[in-house]
Amino acid sequence: MKIVKDGIRGSxxxxxxxxxxxxxxxxxxxxSKMNHWNPTYKVFLALVTIIMCLVxxxxxxxxxxxxxxxxxxxxxxxxxxxxxxxxxSIPFTFLLLATLAVGFDFSRHPAGEINMDLGYFYLxxxxxxxxxxxxxxxxxxxxxxxxxxxxxxxxxxxxxSVLKKMHVPVIVIEMxxxxxxxxxILLELNNKMKKSAHARLGYCDFRTACYSFGSIAGNILVxxxxxxxTYYNAMEARCYxxxxxxxQENKKTEGVHIAGASVFVAFLLIIWFATK
Amino acid sequence: xxxxxxxIIILLSILAxxxxxxxxxxxxxxMEGYLPPxxxxxxGILCIPFLAAGYFxxxxxxxxxxxxxxxxxxxxxxxxxxxxxxxxxxxxxxSHMTGSGLGALLFGPSTVGILGIIVLLFQAxxxxxxxxxxxxxxxxxxxxxxxxxxxxxxxxxxKLKVNKKVCYFLAALVGDLxxxxxxxxxxxxxxxxxxxxxxxxxLKFLAVFAPTQIPLAxxxxxxxxITMIALETYAKNELSYLGxxxxxxxxxxx
Numbered sequence: 001m002k003i004v005k006d007g008i009r010g011s012x013x014x015x016x017x018x019x020x021x022x023x024x025x026x027x028x029x030x031x032s033k034m035n036h037w038n039p040t041y042k043v044f045l046a047l048v049t050i051i052m053c054l055v056x057x058x059x060x061x062x063x064x065x066x067x068x069x070x071x072x073x074x075x076x077x078x079x080x081x082x083x084x085x086x087x088x089s090i091p092f093t094f095l096l097l098a099t100l101a102v103g104f105d106f107s108r109h110p111a112g113e114i115n116m117d118l119g120y121f122y123l124x125x126x127x128x129x130x131x132x133x134x135x136x137x138x139x140x141x142x143x144x145x146x147x148x149x150x151x152x153x154x155x156x157x158x159x160x161s162v163l164k165k166m167h168v169p170v171i172v173i174e175m176x177x178x179x180x181x182x183x184x185i186l187l188e189l190n191n192k193m194k195k196s197a198h199a200r201l202g203y204c205d206f207r208t209a210c211y212s213f214g215s216i217a218g219n220i221l222v223x224x225x226x227x228x229x230t231y232y233n234a235m236e237a238r239c240y241x242x243x244x245x246x247x248q249e250n251k252k253t254e255g256v257h258i259a260g261a262s263v264f265v266a267f268l269l270i271i272w273f274a275t276k
Numbered sequence: 277x278x279x280x281x282x283x284i285i286i287l288l289s290i291l292a293x294x295x296x297x298x299x300x301x302x303x304x305x306x307m308e309g310y311l312p313p314x315x316x317x318x319x320g321i322l323c324i325p326f327l328a329a330g331y332f333x334x335x336x337x338x339x340x341x342x343x344x345x346x347x348x349x350x351x352x353x354x355x356x357x358x359x360x361x362x363x364x365x366x367x368x369x370x371s372h373m374t375g376s377g378l379g380a381l382l383f384g385p386s387t388v389g390i391l392g393i394i395v396l397l398f399q400a401x402x403x404x405x406x407x408x409x410x411x412x413x414x415x416x417x418x419x420x421x422x423x424x425x426x427x428x429x430x431x432x433x434x435k436l437k438v439n440k441k442v443c444y445f446l447a448a449l450v451g452d453l454x455x456x457x458x459x460x461x462x463x464x465x466x467x468x469x470x471x472x473x474x475x476x477x478x479l480k481f482l483a484v485f486a487p488t489q490i491p492l493a494x495x496x497x498x499x500x501x502i503t504m505i506a507l508e509t510y511a512k513n514e515l516s517y518l519g520x521x522x523x524x525x526x527x528x529x530x
Contacts, residue, residue: 025402050409054313090404094307101484102467105476119280129470136310136467143309147408151401159401171335175349176394182353183398190357210495214502217361221354221382221503222511228350232343242342 025087025151032153033078038253039158040165045261046150050143052265056272059135062142064271068264069145077153087152091144095137103133156180161248170243177244185227189220305399306414306462308407315466320412323393326420330390348383352391355379356398374455377448378500380423381430382515392419417458426451441501448500452493456485 029035034042049069053062073079105124110117113126150159157180164173193216197203202212311319337344358375379388393415399405406414430447438446464478507515 025404047408050309050407051313053309054316054409057312087404091307094305094405095310098307098310098463101463101481105469105471106480106483107471107476124471126470140307140309143407143409144307144404147308147400148404151404156398156401169331171338172331172390172394174345175352175391176397178346178349179352179356179391179394180398182350183356183402186350186353186357187360190361210498211502213361214499215506217358217378217499217503218506218510220357221507222514224350224354225347225511225514228346229343232346235346 024083026156028079028083028087028152029155031078034072034076034153035155036249036251037153037257038251039154040162041253041257041261042150042154043159043162045264046146048261048265049146049149049268052268053139053143053146056268057135057139058272058275059138060271060275061268062135062138064268065142066138066145069142069149072149073145073152077149079152084152087148088144091148092141095140095144099133099137099140102136103129105129157246158248161246174242174244182224182227186220186224189223190216193219305396305406305418306410306459308400308410310407311410311413311462311466315462316409316412318412319416319462323412323415323420326386326389327393327415330386333386334390348387348391351379351383351387352394355388355391356395359395359399360403373496373499374418374422374452376418376422376455377426377451377496378503380427380451381444381447381500381504385420385423385427388423389415389419392423395419413462417455417462421458422451422455425454441505444501444504445497449493449497452489452496456489456493457482460485 049065053065070084073084074081103125107122107124110122110124114124116123157177160173160176160180163176197212197216201208203209334348337348355375358373358378361373376388376392379391383391393411396406396411396414396419397408400407400411426447429450430443433443433446434440460478460481463481464474467477468474469477469480
């Protein structure tokens, strides 16, 4: 639990992300007030929203999606606005840089509408590509918001159970269930090893840091293989027959939610028709 | 200052800035909602044969030896961990390893493919890196193209009797660079340049990612060598357990 707290506290800076972030996203899902909603419903709502953002490819639809998803996460799910911003800052920086690359071109000749002389070549762009860049950014951001709505309110094990309902092969589901659990074990292991390396001045300069990194990575693999054997024996001892079955809360889909989703999708289509 | 000097300073600061905000591009994930629907479907379909091959090889391995299940799951968790580890870098920015080179060396490329898509899905869910609709494109570049290139380079170098450490280094380096080229290509096909089409756009994306990706690939190569040395020193048994030197993916015999 301590690690989880550190993760949230550490993610206060707006740009740049801490590496305990993964703990916090999962933790937010458990704390969320939307946690009792039906997971299948949430996953499908997110998927439909993302697909509509992509297929309709409309600026106003995307803006509306961003607003609706922010409302769901901040008001309905009860996530602190500051925490929400810090979670969204990672995809935000990703997107900003990636879309900048789409908006601008490099050329040896001033061939665009707007040219910036950089000595050996020109940074060129046009109003059209700037607009295109803006639309792409908003579309992507809307899709990311929808995805975040899902991940910030639905725990990973529930998402896996939805995949199981969608008939993803059993082996893959089993692997996912195990990988999900092992990730946390390995992360804790890594934190411990890093701490002891720090305590022994393992990161005093670049050379030593590289050496420490390599040793930790190698060591974790060795320990993880040993653990894998222990877990296998433990599972066999408990009659593992190739399929995990977890006791899951039965979360009913409420009529209000279905109605809300239908109105939402209808509204997106109306916006699309109106601004086409 | 002369105008030329000012330009050089501007250019240098852009470079420095892009190196400073490395986390954004280092992982090379294509974000959710970034690709148009056509390419979402196309890259997804392109992944299917590789994933099916990975799935069947996984199934066969499990039928032969059930014990590998936990080992493979650990391998997946290990790949996730590798890709979320902050690697030491000079600028103080945080960059991540892709881990695909090391993964391919240890577990074989077809296994990495099927584990890779699970790891990428978890990265989208837990870390907000990448996305669901871009899962196909990301899987292709990071879990299929990169590992296969790394593995091919490793096998070729071993055949040519190159020094082992050089083999590891080259495999990880080429795996990384190939991933970076494939991602640039994916972006270029989806967003061709207005003036020069796909090829100009490809060069542009290569150039944009180069200042962060090339040093990162070199660092990843070095780290892979260090990790492999550590493994060879302390974990000879485990390596042979993974069928490492034999060239068989995972082959456990009781």
